Amino acid sequence: MAVESRAVRYFVAVAEERSFTRAAKRLGIAGPALSxxxxxxxTELGVRLLERSTRVVELTEPGEVLLTHARPAxxxxxxxxRRAVRASAPQRGLVLAVKADSDGGLLDALLAAVAADPDTGPVAVRLCGWREHTRLLRTGEADAALMFEPxxxxxxxxxxxxVEPRVAALPADHPLAGAGRVRLADLGIAPADVLDRVEHDIGEHGVHDLAQxxxxxxxxxxxxxxxQSVAAQYPRRAVSYVPxxxxxxxxxVIAWPEHSRSRGVAALVRAAAxxxxxxxxxxxxxDLSAPGVGSGRHLSR
Structure with missing residues (x-):
């Protein structure tokens, strides 16, 4: 069964807005045309996707299923x-997504290493924010990303x-600030919370970034x-970093879209390792989380 992508886009807009009026405004079309x-x-699918009322639009069970699969599609x-357009550009190079303070201290050396590699070509850096890397990969706005887990x-x-150690960022007058090392229990941090710790702390304290x-x-x-490499980007007199x-x-990690067969990205992965x-x-x-780490698996060589 084939459906037009435009109709699916219209459905996603209504489902997300929970309103035909707001969805029509977002899409720039008339309400009756959207309906x-x-x-x-x-009618084409033979299912009811939305329950309509005067106040709100709700998804039916088939509507929930369609929304779940329609977004990634x-x-x-x-x-x-986007990739097709970029592939036609003269002197096309790669786009590498990186958060400014989260490159493991490798970015300059990596760019130098790939500069003369004929398989890689020019590499443009796309600076991005927290957890934005994978969105850029999925939308075709970046070819690869250098980022920390998760x-x-x-x-x-x-x-x-x-892989590198982590350090605790403590007030300079904290009782443990002068210690040679500390344990997570000393900080009141559970091991399971470590990966998401910075993002959790930023949200909890109502600030917008690591500097704040x-x-x-x-x-x-x-x-x-x-x-440790991130802490090195933020020396502060009032902050003590303790292992x-x-x-x-x-x-x-260095990441790429799962269906990529780019020789340039494969060369970039090898260079990063x-x-x-x-x-x-x-x-x-x-230390590896999956077979083939460091190899640029699934990429053309």
């Missing part, structure tokens, strides 16, 4: 279109290229745990 398109889609379609793995392949969170740490209003002896290491090894933080075999 007709949804009715036609329901439309995202993949948009990504394919990340949303949907539609993504990745290799761990580096560390300002609170310096004021004695927070503590957090960071990868955490029982903290899981931070894993830096080599640069990490040269910095002494390359992923050892017992």
């Amino acid at each position: 007709r398109a949804i009715r036609t889609l329901e 439309l995202e993949a379609l948009d990504a394919a279109a 990340y949303d793995p949907g539609g993504i392949d990745a290799d761990v290229v580096a 969170l560390l300002a609170l740490v310096g004021l004695g209003q927070a503590i957090t745990v960071l990868p 955490v002896e029982d903290c899981p290491p931070a894993a830096l 080599a640069v990490a090894r040269s910095h002494g933080i390359g992923a050892a075999s017992d």
Whole structure:
């Protein structure tokens, strides 16, 4: 059964807005035209997707199923279109998504390593925010991403290229600030919370980024745990960084869209692993989260 992507986009807009009026405004079309398109889609599928009332629109069970699968399908379609356009561009290079303070200290060396590689070509850096890397990969706006775990793995392949210790960020006058090392229990942090700790702390304290969170740490209003290389980007007189002896290491990954067969991305993955090894933080075999780590698996060679 074939349905038009436009009708599915209309349905997703209504489902997300829970209103035909708001969805029509978002889509830039007339309300009656939107209603007709949804009715036609329901007729083609032979199911009722929406329960309509004067106040709100609710999804039926078939509607919930369609919404769940339609979002990634439309995202993949948009990504394919973007990649096709980018592939036709003269002197096309790769786009690498990176958060400015979360490259493991490898970005400059990585760019230098791939600059002369004919398989890679030019690499443009796309700076991004928290958890934005994988969205850029799925939408076709980036070819690869360098980021710390955790990340949303949907539609993504990745290799761990580096592992490094984590440190606690403590107020400089904290009783443990002068300690040679601390344990998670000393900080009141559960091991299961470590991966999401910074994002959790940013949300809990109502700040917008790591710099603001560390300002609170310096004021004695927070503590957090960071990868060692990230902490090195934020020296603060009022903040003391102390190794955490029982903290899981931070894993830096290089990721790419799961269906990519790009020789350039494969070369970039190999270069990232080599640069990490040269910095002494390359992923050892017992640090790997999946077979083939460091190899650029599934990519063309």
